[in-house]
Amino acid sequence: MTRPGVQEAITRVHRAEWARVVAGLTRKFGDLDVAEEAAAEAFATAVQRWPADGVPPNPGAWLTTTATRKAIDRIRRESKRADKQREAWMASADDPGEPGGAIDDERLRLIFTCCHPALAMETRVALTLRMVGGLTVPEIARAFLVQEAAMGQRITRAKAKIKAARIPYRVPAAGDLPGRVSGVLAVLFLVFNEGYLATGPGTDPVRPDLTAEAVRLARLIRALLPDDGEVAGLLALMLLTEARRAARVSAGGELVTLAEQDRGAWDAALIVEGHRLVRERLAAGVAPGRYQILAAINAVHTSARDARDTDWSQIVALYDQLVRLDPSPIVALNRAVAVAELDGPEVALAAVDRLEQRLAGYHAYQAARADLLRRLGRSREARAAYDRAIELAGNTAETAYLTRRRDQLAVAAEPWKTV
Amino acid sequence: MQYLVSVIDDRTDSGTADEMAAVDVFNDRLQAQGHWVFAGGLAAPSSATVIDNRGGGEPVFTDGPFVETKEYLAGFWVMEAADLDVALKLAAEGSRACNRRVEVRPFL
Numbered sequence: 001m002t003r004p005g006v007q008e009a010i011t012r013v014h015r016a017e018w019a020r021v022v023a024g025l026t027r028k029f030g031d032l033d034v035a036e037e038a039a040a041e042a043f044a045t046a047v048q049r050w051p052a053d054g055v056p057p058n059p060g061a062w063l064t065t066t067a068t069r070k071a072i073d074r075i076r077r078e079s080k081r082a083d084k085q086r087e088a089w090m091a092s093a094d095d096p097g098e099p100g101g102a103i104d105d106e107r108l109r110l111i112f113t114c115c116h117p118a119l120a121m122e123t124r125v126a127l128t129l130r131m132v133g134g135l136t137v138p139e140i141a142r143a144f145l146v147q148e149a150a151m152g153q154r155i156t157r158a159k160a161k162i163k164a165a166r167i168p169y170r171v172p173a174a175g176d177l178p179g180r181v182s183g184v185l186a187v188l189f190l191v192f193n194e195g196y197l198a199t200g201p202g203t204d205p206v207r208p209d210l211t212a213e214a215v216r217l218a219r220l221i222r223a224l225l226p227d228d229g230e231v232a233g234l235l236a237l238m239l240l241t242e243a244r245r246a247a248r249v250s251a252g253g254e255l256v257t258l259a260e261q262d263r264g265a266w267d268a269a270l271i272v273e274g275h276r277l278v279r280e281r282l283a284a285g286v287a288p289g290r291y292q293i294l295a296a297i298n299a300v301h302t303s304a305r306d307a308r309d310t311d312w313s314q315i316v317a318l319y320d321q322l323v324r325l326d327p328s329p330i331v332a333l334n335r336a337v338a339v340a341e342l343d344g345p346e347v348a349l350a351a352v353d354r355l356e357q358r359l360a361g362y363h364a365y366q367a368a369r370a371d372l373l374r375r376l377g378r379s380r381e382a383r384a385a386y387d388r389a390i391e392l393a394g395n396t397a398e399t400a401y402l403t404r405r406r407d408q409l410a411v412a413a414e415p416w417k418t419v
Numbered sequence: 420m421q422y423l424v425s426v427i428d429d430r431t432d433s434g435t436a437d438e439m440a441a442v443d444v445f446n447d448r449l450q451a452q453g454h455w456v457f458a459g460g461l462a463a464p465s466s467a468t469v470i471d472n473r474g475g476g477e478p479v480f481t482d483g484p485f486v487e488t489k490e491y492l493a494g495f496w497v498m499e500a501a502d503l504d505v506a507l508k509l510a511a512e513g514s515r516a517c518n519r520r521v522e523v524r525p526f527l
Contacts, residue, residue, distance in 0.1 A: 164527070165523075165525045172504070176504075211493045361526065
């Protein structure tokens with residue numbers, strides 16, 4: 001007989017404890033591979049036993065004990081393995097790390113190891129989702145449309161490199177921390193974006209599993225590094241974006257623009273939480289980084305009850321601030337889109353056209369240009385831009401939206417065809 | 420833990436006087452801080468000879484490097500470092516000193 005709620009309890013405990021179990025075992029045994037396997041075995045044992053035995057009073061401790069036993073078994077089985085290397089790695093794990101309490105969490109070491117700059121970006125993403133997020137290899141493979149075997153190999157190779165090259169298991173020194181934290185945030189942002197605007201013809205346009213995982217990991221890092229402004233900024237940015245999820249895709253599977261979204265369908269609780277974080281950063285009085293500015297822009301959008309109430313001058317001012325920090329053409333494109341609301345589509349189009357050389361192959365550039373041309377009544381050019389945007393867009397909902405816009409344009413431009 | 424730091428080059432001229440001076444300063448620092456194991460610069464790849472004596476008997480000598488590439492190994496450091504973070508920092512300084520890309524690879 002299965003006790004009620006045991007499945008839910010296992011899922012909850014898995015979310016809450018996986019990273020802690022892996023991190024603790026990695027510290028103890030100096031081997032990510034041993035830690036991962038033992039943690040997985042311990043959870044498998046829980047799945048077998050808890051329905052009959054009941055959930056233990058302290059599930060985390062039960063899992064750690066079980067996993068530790070599994071790890072010791074494996075090490076005994078493979079006693080020939082290179083102990084010297086492991087000992088050396090364990091010595092590095094025994095460094096006291098940064099003093100200051102909150103920062104010295106095992107899980108933080110795990111995150112910094114998984115997001116090490118010597119690993120390729122896609123490897124960091126996969127490793128973080130596996131070791132910190134607790135996703136299985138098949139789940140990660142599906143998330144990134146990669147063959148399971150290839151994803152497994154990527155993770156295996158990464159673990160081998162960490163061990164052979166001795167990527168340290170520790171929180172970086174204070175001087176290196178900002179750069180390394182921004183590397184971690186880049187990984188989380190990438191996971192979030194893949195969920196927010198999923199690519200590929202066979203995928204759902206929005207992948208709430210990935211956005212939710214990114215938010216969860218961002219919350220974890222926020223709890224571990226509460227004073228880091230960019231961590232708070234990224235979490236706020238994710239929350240304010242995630243809040244609009246239900247309104248972003250229509251029942252017909254079409255992307256709904258910010259202006260056309262049903263604002264009543266936004267998640268009020270997430271917006272309140274996001275706004276609180278943005279206010280906290282404003283009150284800190286420290287010059288904001290990229291994520292904090294992006295969060296502030298999203299805070300302005302989500303403060304408007306109606307799209308027409310949006311404070312566009314505030315948004316353009318924030319983009320100006322962002323351009324100074326990040327002079328990339330993509331930021332300039334987003335700024336131009338905001339400028340269209342403040343100074344009109346003609347001014348915006350001039351700014352967009354200046355980016356052609358660098359962004360001609362970017363779907364959002366073509367889509368923004370198409371929209372501005374449409375608003376200016378330049379239908380023929382708008383149509384060509386929509387065609388380009390549709391060709392380049394990888395997201396099914398976005399393609400559907402762009403196609404409808406283009407086809408409406410054709411009708412408006414050639415009214416005799418409407419008969 | 421030891422790391423091989425390979426200097427990647429695609430130029431035919433050897434290091435400039437400025438580069439040599441910067442490398443000397445960097446080497447002194449490696450020695451003073453206990454990271455130095457060994458280092459050396461290599462002659463052009465065209466001066467290499469490949470030897471194959473896998474079958475025993477008469478070794479076969481082939482003129483030139485074992486693989487022809489646009490980029491080649493121009494020199495190397497062997498460094499002692501506690502972990503990859505330390506090795507990467509040192510390698511970054513080395514890259515700056517010799518004004519070339521470098522590759523870090525751990526010894527077994």
